[in-house]
Amino acid sequence: MIEDKFILKTKVYSNSQSLQLLKKTTGTRAFIVSDPIMESLGYLKEAADYLNEAGISSTAFTGVRPDPDVTLIADGLKLYTESGADVLVALGGGSAIDTAKAILYFVQKFNSAEGTEIKKPLFIAIPSTSGTGSEVTDFSVVTSEGEKVVIIDEFIAPDIAILDSTCIQNVPQRVVADTGIDVLVHAIEAYVSTKATDFTDALAEKAIKLLFENLEDVYKDTKNSFARDRVHNASCMAGMAFTNAGLGITHSLAHAMGGAFHIPHGRCNALLLNAVIEFNADINGSASSHAAERYAKLATMLDLPARTRREGTINFMAAISKLKKSLGIEDNFKTLGVDQAEFDNALGQMAETAMLDRCTPTNPRQPEKEDLIHIYQKCY
Template sequence: MKYVKGKTAMIISDKLIDDLGYVKIIQEYLAEAGLNSQIFTDICPDPDTKVLGVGLKLFQQIKPDVLIAIGGGSVIDAAKGIIYSAYKMFGGIFHKPYFVAVPTTSGTGSEVTDFSVITAEGDKIVLVDQFMAPDLAILDSDCVASVPRKVVIDTGMDVLTHATEAYVANNASDFTDALVEKAVRLIFEYLPLIAADIKNDEARDHVHNASCLAGIAFNNAGLGINHSLAHAIGGTFHLAHGRCNALLLEKVIAYNGDLSKSANNQAARRYAKLAKQLGLSARTVREGLVSYIDAVKHLKKQLDIEAGFGTLGIDQADYQAAIEKMAETAMMDRCTPTNPIKPSKEELITIYKSVY
């Protein structure tokens, strides 16, 4: 913690990370650096505005010079939400603490982005503001060694979705392309290995790095409707975000790549280029597009991912009743504007129907 200076730190985490001893280790490092610290470990998956309110109250009492978030995407997003709330409350007089993010899952890339997803009245709201971005990200894949297999798979598929969407997003560039291409190769090679054995240190390092690479990419290039649709259905049925992304991914690629028609638009050409990066058949744009879709399907089969949302126990009548509102919510999501094709609500409804 030699780079961290100040008198008081606030550590934001969850009870599991605290029980594993990571919070205590950070407190010891801070003490060695001369900082007092207080902890807030009430973060749960999909943090909501109520949790932010409790955290903000403690934040105001502590007035930390340093804020450290250690945990998965929910923890880091909650820390961002607390900073964002304080900034909105106090405006120009608010002094942002030095913000350190330590991810303990390999998925969200939240440690290097301006994005935060907060639940408000059952809906997932995407906040985007540079002010929330961490000042320092610490990547240590040892923190991932205790993650359950299902979480490893969900977060890993979130990485692949981040990368795939960033590659075709409206703001993609040579710089984000380079990050995406590396992240995609790492995920296809190493995610099955850590899904089989989380103690595989080399594979765990590579997937953890891929998460960060994809995070930097989408923070600059943008995302798309895969995330918009996932946010809406995840908030409605309380499903893991990465699993939602995984179940939607091939259908969104096919939609963006215009597979049912010409399969020769800009997005299709980009997906075909990713296929070439993976050494897949791509003699034509259509062949490359189909190859990439097939590769995603094969990866999901390796990881035992379900075929559709109906296999997750969602009642079909409840699903059908929710589709229109979910599509409306997805249309308004902050990720939709950077999708390579501007969708209609009816097209999003069609995608939802196809993935039940």
């Protein structure tokens, strides 16, 4: 018997200026994981001031950088342990939230190894990008020895997510594009996942619709508060979908490629997405797969012609390509500046890494190593 389940452990607050909810936090000491950008923009001080109004002192760790590695996490873990915090706040993009989750994960593991239990701190996630959905997931991506490793553990899911879109109004255009397409990939992969349910479908469909309607507007003007709210909400919805349904090989391939060439995760996903859809739908074959049916359904939702699965999938891919072009995203990894000799040399190892990735088992079509190499080559 297959047991469908849908779990959402996180309370979500999504109004503008909802950062002020920190004033109502219960606790004594907070440990804030953030980055230099959020500090320079004043959001870190704002969060600390609100916590102070609640009678909570705070210690900040602002050493977060993109693609957090185990050394960075060890530094944060040491400070967190010394702080004695009963409130953990992650303020920033996916890297900040992933770092906070990894700190929490290793605290739990170290205490478990010593035979002691810890009381989980109140964990509040405040995303400053509309991309990862990490504020509602039990996923964390960290880098170890040059490879991206996915941690999945219910213990690290935030207790509260604060979606205050004013925190993303200063995000650069390129980051809007990268994170926005990452959200799209989250929703699409959750929708075609082998673990998709009616509940995850509803969230994925809504997220995809919101993105096609609003992402380009945010890219053109991050001060557009209406569109910004919609994209921020879509990011969270896609996170709810994939934390329950899982992801697919777009992410597996992106994790390996990003680890090898230090390309932003969302940009990797953007360049790989269409080739993965083509593979999953078997466009060059019968195009009769369940995945093709799902892609065609998304095309219908977007009012695109989809008289057959093949037609729907092809038109859906064309709509994605049009959206990516409007966001200034490159056509391939060569245009992005990846050296061909280095790329060719890394192909085998990247494919092997992607095969072992935690996102591969829920892909709708199980690949062989050669399939993944072919996808990489098609995207170069």
